[in-house]
Amino acid sequence: MDEMTRVAIIGAGHTRFGRRTDASVQELAFDALREALHDAAIESSAIDGVAIGSVPEYHQQRSLSGAVATYLNLAPCPVWLTEAACGSGGAAIRVGWLAVRSGVHKVVAVIGCQKMTDLGTAEIQALMGRVGDVQWESRFGTTFPAYYALFARRHMHEFGTTPEQLAAIAVKNHGYGVGNPLAMFRKPITIDKVLSSPMVASPLHLFDCCANADGAACLLLAEERTARALCPAKPRVFLDGCGAASASMSVLTAGDLTGVPSTREAARQAYEQAGCTPRDIQVAQLHDGFTITELMAYEDLGFCGRGEGGAFVDGRGPWLHGVVPVNVDGGIKARGHPIGATGVSMAVEIVRQLRGDCGDHQVPGASLGLMQNVGGVGQYVFVNVMRREA
């Protein structure tokens, strides 16, 4: 670990995800912040910086960060919006981490928030498609299920990965979602149910794909000494590794379609900063926007070898009592995917795991956790390693 300012996570908040017709995006953000403040046992006046992750095009209110900051009464804290498609929450954590490490800010509220279900599915698909390369790709009809179907098909071709192995990831995550009161979907499913669900983009069935949702999550980051002074009693969690990388937004130029190079680069940075290896990770939240994205992440993060994702699933490596429990809160699959909130949501779950607060889905004794948040087909990747103070 390097010698620079260490960043503590002193509070975490997380709304229920799903179709939230009961709340505006500002109200969702408020609920997440309020819970995080209560968790840290501090007042909002202690906050001197704000990082807001969201994808703007879903909201009638433009320039959302100003509206959220106003509703949360956070002036005169500097504020702006951070957007990296489905990685927007991870990008906001990155901004907060840089702000604290710079020494300029002492306590930063990182808020991921998104309201998607005000739009219809067709509108959302049209918007989503335009996250792909508009000039050369999305105008030919590619949307995100189609992009990831290309990865899945190639992974199957190269390594013999099967639809059943992908389906097993969905079954795992929906199974864990049953126990999560914040999740959008709380019913167990079966391999058969996945494989008999409608084909969205071959080989990805409906249950290989995540669902649009509404929700918000919040992390309070603080410089180490400030954290010790403000929150003397709390079990402390540190954001010891914060890796970030990009890759081409175009699958035409991506080269290899069996993994995400930006995940490998972001992971390399995060492991190095945190002074650990993949074998040290005890619990992980990975980006299961599609089952294939979670499977590729096992490999890209080094939880198993290249091409061994399918076997890792067969051996139940990512289950609760496996080698590295992955998405044991239900993941994006069961929790739902309010795209700006997802990255922050992942971090909240890891914090709760490291504090031992996860009840039935607690990974016993976990003290080192990881999250990986992906935007697009890897054009944005954020990998964070979090550690509980011994």
Add this chain to the structure above:
Amino acid sequence: MDEMTRVAIIGAGHTRFGRRTDASVQELAFDALREALHDAAIESSAIDGVAIGSVPEYHQQRSLSGAVATYLNLAPCPVWLTEAACGSGGAAIRVGWLAVRSGVHKVVAVIGCQKMTDLGTAEIQALMGRVGDVQWESRFGTTFPAYYALFARRHMHEFGTTPEQLAAIAVKNHGYGVGNPLAMFRKPITIDKVLSSPMVASPLHLFDCCANADGAACLLLAEERTARALCPAKPRVFLDGCGAASASMSVLTAGDLTGVPSTREAARQAYEQAGCTPRDIQVAQLHDGFTITELMAYEDLGFCGRGEGGAFVDGRGPWLHGVVPVNVDGGIKARGHPIGATGVSMAVEIVRQLRGDCGDHQVPGASLGLMQNVGGVGQYVFVNVMRREA
């Protein structure tokens, strides 16, 4: 000045602003980056971080930062979009400054880019309106000229400021724009021409308002030692003060409408960090989206007292040979306002002034400059102080 990492500006680039039917937003960003790299005499491989400021809703390509980074071949540098309405460029500079000060990044490319003129004026006005509070304000028809008209009317009422004084600011800026080959408008205007131009929102005439435009600008920020090693010969400019603050996005709750409190707070931070006072500033780029915004900035930044903006204009304080030359490149008024690029554009102009590269509109011997970039009606303000190495 504090003891932390000092941030140098080693390169600057700036496209021509205006109706750029000849270039996509990616191509504009490319041109700005290429010029900045040439200016710094470094290769793009030296860049290890990117901050992109833009407002997404104007572009068909969503998640623009990935598209720009791909086009600029910047992978695997981490990337995301930074949005703060018309302050997006200032916010991107802030992100780059935090990234370098954190010690995590050595050389960060800050790119502000925007293509607005693909949309029609009515579409743009509808989009702009929704930057105001959608729930309580913009649904009643307020757009930005209307918001700033409220400020102008109140300033007139409280302090006796006249339409002629506001018009004189437009005359000044358009006059300086004549000599700027990068500006959108290069014709001189008169007080009469301003006052006889159509009323947009009383008391603001057409020539009190800026124009939508396309363009890009780029700054290369580097940690001090890296800067000295990479660019040994260049006159060095440092970003010694970087202030940022927010205020309510709603004019309903703004209280006083004769100034922008977030400018005062951001300026306080920037002056303190740079160890200077308003009286030390020798050249400034202020946010003249409307003539009233420039006038209020004189006061909020301390170039003159509260309510004295009109008299400051009468005394030609902000002219080239006045107390503090302001927008002597033509400002937003003459340069045009590609909203994501504007903040970065302002910084580029200050860098060129501090290096003595400004020819006919050079402020003789300027070694300390300031820029102020505003989003919304002050919900985002970024004030930077830049200093040439003695």
